Amino acid sequence: MLRGERQEMPDLSASCLIPSLNPKTVRAWRAFDPLGGERSICRGRNQAMPQPEKPALNVPTPDETRLVTLDIDGPVATIVLNRPEKRNALSLSVIERLRACFAELPASVRVAIVAGAGPHFSAGLDLSELSDADTADGLQHSFAWYEVFSKIQFGRVPVIGVLQGAVVGGGLELASCLHVRIAEESAYFALPEGQRGIFVGGGGSVRLPRLIGVARMMDMMLTGRVYSATEGSSYGFAQYLVEAGASMTKAMELAGKIASNAPLTNFAVLQALPMIAEANPQTGLLMESLMATVAQSDQEAKRRIRAFLDHKTAKVKPT
Ligand code: 1HE
Numbered sequence: 001m002l003r004g005e006r007q008e009m010p011d012l013s014a015s016c017l018i019p020s021l022n023p024k025t026v027r028a029w030r031a032f033d034p035l036g037g038e039r040s041i042c043r044g045r046n047q048a049m050p051q052p053e054k055p056a057l058n059v060p061t062p063d064e065t066r067l068v069t070l071d072i073d074g075p076v077a078t079i080v081l082n083r084p085e086k087r088n089a090l091s092l093s094v095i096e097r098l099r100a101c102f103a104e105l106p107a108s109v110r111v112a113i114v115a116g117a118g119p120h121f122s123a124g125l126d127l128s129e130l131s132d133a134d135t136a137d138g139l140q141h142s143f144a145w146y147e148v149f150s151k152i153q154f155g156r157v158p159v160i161g162v163l164q165g166a167v168v169g170g171g172l173e174l175a176s177c178l179h180v181r182i183a184e185e186s187a188y189f190a191l192p193e194g195q196r197g198i199f200v201g202g203g204g205s206v207r208l209p210r211l212i213g214v215a216r217m218m219d220m221m222l223t224g225r226v227y228s229a230t231e232g233s234s235y236g237f238a239q240y241l242v243e244a245g246a247s248m249t250k251a252m253e254l255a256g257k258i259a260s261n262a263p264l265t266n267f268a269v270l271q272a273l274p275m276i277a278e279a280n281p282q283t284g285l286l287m288e289s290l291m292a293t294v295a296q297s298d299q300e301a302k303r304r305i306r307a308f309l310d311h312k313t314a315k316v317k318p319t
């Protein structure tokens with residue numbers, strides 16, 4: 001399914017799924033699209049695109065760059081949603097900056113941390129962008145999110161989420177595409193789409209049921225139920241629960257461990273494990289055996305196993 005999820009996403013570059021878009025959408029999508037929008041926006045199969053009202057290159061303004069910051073320290077990249085005055089609401093510009101930060105990661109980076117500035121991880125979709133959006137805008141919006149979240153989920157580097165305060169709506173959808181989630185005591189999880197009259201549109205209905213189950217997600221969306229960090233972490237919203245202010249230290253500790261893994265193991269975990277989990281058992285077992293054989297044939301595996309057998313490396317210790 002996770003493979004299917006990628007496959008099922010219509011390729012907007014190949015077909016003109018949306019017959020007409022209002023000028024606001026065209027501008028927003030052009031601003032989002034790193035190729036300038038021509039590959040993604042069609043007004044009809046044989047109609048020429050309206051000429052862009054934008055500079056030739058999509059160079060972000062300093063203000064846009066500030067929306068999501070990227071800091072690299074050795075093998076660890078820290079990417080921070082930096083819009084605390086709007087509770088890190090995810091505007092299209094934030095989504096685009098998030099995409100750019102991941103796209104910019106040099107090969108030396110082996111693990112990333114995604115956090116939110118201020119007391120909240122993210123208040124979800126920037127609702128101000130929806131106020132005069134039409135149907136086509138809504139679709140474009142979702143596809144922009146899908147592209148970025150899929151790239152994060154199926155990207156090269158494992159990503160750790162640091163969650164505090166509101167992790168709601170699209171913020172929870174973003175958190176659910178990360179690989180390891182750490183919740184501080186202040187974190188709370190909710191899907192207020194029901195109250196707002198909308199629906200999840202950032203891949204939440206695909207990813208969240210795999211973390212927390214369909215019944216729990218239905219309840220959240222129907223009743224507006226909010227889960228605390230303690231409850232939430234026991235139900236799969238996060239794998240770690242830490243006290244106030246401790247999440248970044250924990251994230252760095254975990255990042256160090258992840259970065260020290262053999263690269264092929266991390267590759268297998270990110271790329272093969274989700275596919276195997278969704279495959280029928282026979283296909284899954286075959287895929288697993290192939291991946292295991294590839295990993296253990298690598299010199300890095302041979303070196304690590306030799307080190308263990310020679311008592312030169314750490315044993316597994318009880319916690
Ligand atoms: C926003 C947003 C936002 C805050 N879009 N501007 N998400 C929601 O329904 C959650 C809406 N937000 C909240 O419930 C609260 O803001 C919080 C509980 C997260 C934080 O409360 P608080 O008291 O700390 O902050 P605040 O005073 O409510 O908000 C501060 C400012 O951020 C304020 O703007 P200001 O100009 O009046 O100062 C808010 O309007 C603004 N703000 N949240 C836009 N979400 C792909 S589909 C996904 C669908 C969804 O994500 S639905 C869930 C949307």
